[in-house]
Every structure is written in C-alpha cells, then in structure tokens.
Amino acid sequence: MSKIEWTESTWNPIVGCTIISPGCTNCYAMRMAFRCEHMGQTHYIGTTKRVKDNIVWTGVLRRAPDHIVTKPLKVRRPTVWFVNSMSDLFHEDADPAWVVEVIEIMARTPHHTYQVLTKRPEVAAAFFGRHGAIWPDNAWLGISVEDAARKARIEVLRHFPARIRFLSVEPLLGPVGELDLAGINWVITGGESGPGARLCRPEWVREVRDQCVAAGVAYFHKQWGQPDNNPLVADKPPGMPLAKWIKEVDPHGKGGALLDGRLWREFPE
Secondary structure (H helix, E strand, O other), X not given: OOOOOOOOEEEOOEEEOOOOOHHHOOOHHHHHHHHHHHOOOHHHOOOEEEEOOEEEEOXXXXXOOHHHHXXXXXXXXXXXXXXXXXXXXXXXXXXXXXXHHHHHHHHHOOOOEEEEEEOOHHHHHHHHHHHOOOOOOOXXXXXXXXXXXXXXXXXHHHOOOOOOEEEEEXXXXXXXXXXXXOOOOEEEEXXXXXXXXXXXXXXXXXXXXXXXXXHOOEEEEOOOOOHHHOHHHHHOOOOOOHHHHHHHHOOOOOOOOOEOOEOOEOOOO
C-alpha cells in the first residue's frame, strides 16, 4: 500500500530521472532511490549521486527486475496504481520498448486503474505519434503544474487520448493564476514537505480550489506540507508547539490538509 493519499499502491517498472523544472528540486524520489541502492536494490545503482549535501538524479534510467515489472499481472484485486513514482514514464531517455511494455501490461489488466504522472507531456505526445500506441481506458494521464510558468503543459495534456486527464499542482510553489480546465477531470494540490520545503500560501491553494468548484472539476487537496503553511496556525494556543498543535487538530497528510474547515478529497467519476 502507498502512503500517497490519492492512490492505493505504487508500481515502478522504470527507475531514475532528471531534474527538469523547479518542482523537481526537492523530489523525495531522489532520496528514496539513493536509499534503495544502498539497501541492495541493484536496479537503482547509478541513478543518483551525492552533490555536497544533496542527493540528485544522474539521468541514468533502468528497467526494474521482471518480478516488479509484471507485478500488476499477478494482483487479482482491483487496485489503483501510481505508475513510476520513482521515474517519469515519458522521460526522453526511456527505452521505447520499456514504455510499450508498461502500456501493454496496463491494457492486459483492465480490472486495475493506473495513474501516470509526467512533467514531459510533449514527449508523451511525440511517443504516440512515432509508435502508434493505444492508450488504455483504465490509464489516467496527469501532468505536474507547480507554478504559473508550467501551465503550458496543460494544453498538451488536453489533446492526449486519455479518458481521465488530471493536474498535480504539487508542490505548489506560487500562484498559478487562471487555469483553463476544459478537458481536465481532476486537480490535486499540495504543499512541499521534507528537507528544504518551500512556502505554500493558503491563497494559492484557494485560487485553484475555487476554479475547480466553478468548473465542476473534482478537487483533491493532499496536504499543506509544512505546519507553517496551514491556515489553522492562526488559531494555535500560546505556548503550544506548532507541529503538535497542527497534528492534533488536522491529522491529515503532512502538515495537515483541511482547507477552510473541509477535507477536500474528491475523485473523478
């Protein structure tokens, strides 16, 4: 099972990645990949390196062992899978045969639901143009939109042949402004967590929430990331440690997840 609130399990047939935009700077997957390598998972070897005090991707991508790649074929219970939390299925250096293999496994398991999230929608579009692959109905496709400068990705996603298209506005690093949600079925927001986490202001989250409500798009607020971001901080009793207070009054996600008194956990139909 996954600790990610909007999915049930993770499936990582490909590992390794490259930093491409500001949302990647503090990516938890880099630190996790480094730990996996040093715990003896050999397919992670060389995917990360230490630069001063930071763990970063090297750009090396690897196919996971067969028992991991074929895992969904062996699970009979319908499961929601987040695909490649430790990579990007449409990384420009991914072996096309690996990508085709993943798509074929998704197609062979229609009882499952797959959530594919990419920061490279233009690579996905080009891949289908070259290989003529058919995107399965049980596979959702999403893109990351961490700030206003990344909104151009939405237009590419809008024309992708997925039954469910979604936006991961996480980590939300600044106001995204007006969003064209035509053809978009689901939006996730979240503040950054972990070492070096950056600010996420409540008004940035509300701006996205309000547009989803107005457009009738399912909205999911995953977390505030850090207790300081949570608007409930204004109600903290004097002398109470902030992290303890937030955990008591809002024990959802990291740093809490309540937004204006409500837990927003909607899913697309």
